[in-house]
Amino acid sequence: MDRARLVAILAANVVLTVLAQSLLRAGMRRVGEGSTSLGAAAARAVVDARVLGGILTFGGSLLLWLWLLSKMRISVVYPLQQSLVFIALQFVAWRWLGEGWSPTRLAGVLVVCVGVFLLARG
Numbered sequence: 001m002d003r004a005r006l007v008a009i010l011a012a013n014v015v016l017t018v019l020a021q022s023l024l025r026a027g028m029r030r031v032g033e034g035s036t037s038l039g040a041a042a043a044r045a046v047v048d049a050r051v052l053g054g055i056l057t058f059g060g061s062l063l064l065w066l067w068l069l070s071k072m073r074i075s076v077v078y079p080l081q082q083s084l085v086f087i088a089l090q091f092v093a094w095r096w097l098g099e100g101w102s103p104t105r106l107a108g109v110l111v112v113c114v115g116v117f118l119l120a121r122g
Contacts, residue, residue: 006071009064013081016061018088023054025097076119083116 027050028041035041045051068077090109093099 006068009068010077010081010084013061013064013068014084014088016057016064017081017085018092020054020057020061021085021089022092022097023050023057025093027051027054029097076122080116080119083112083119086112087116 027048028045031041031044031048031051035044065081068081087109090101090105094101
């Protein structure tokens with residue numbers, strides 16, 4: 001398998017996963033306002049456009065993930081994908097979802113970046 005194609009599919013999977021998580025967070029933030037029970041929140045979630053968009057986006061991400069699993073070792077692709085999603089979500093959560101940053105969080109992201117670098121080399 002062409003390495004460039006694997007990297008492109010992995011990147012697309014990461015982007016879709018980050019988009020899905022972001023949509024779910026944005027939708028559930030709205031859904032959770034005023035909900036006092038899990039049942040009430042679930043009922044509101046199934047009709048929220050952002051939540052539904054997040055679920056559909058996860059579907060696309062899942063298809064790419066299954067393809068990646070058929071081509072790469074799970075011991076490599078899983079930590080690589082999860083790390084890249086974690087790093088990207090930290091930025092998205094800060095920039096677009098209004099979540100805070102701290103020096104400790106930044107240090108953690110840098111440690112993960114070093115791990116991603118080591119995984120990619122191995």
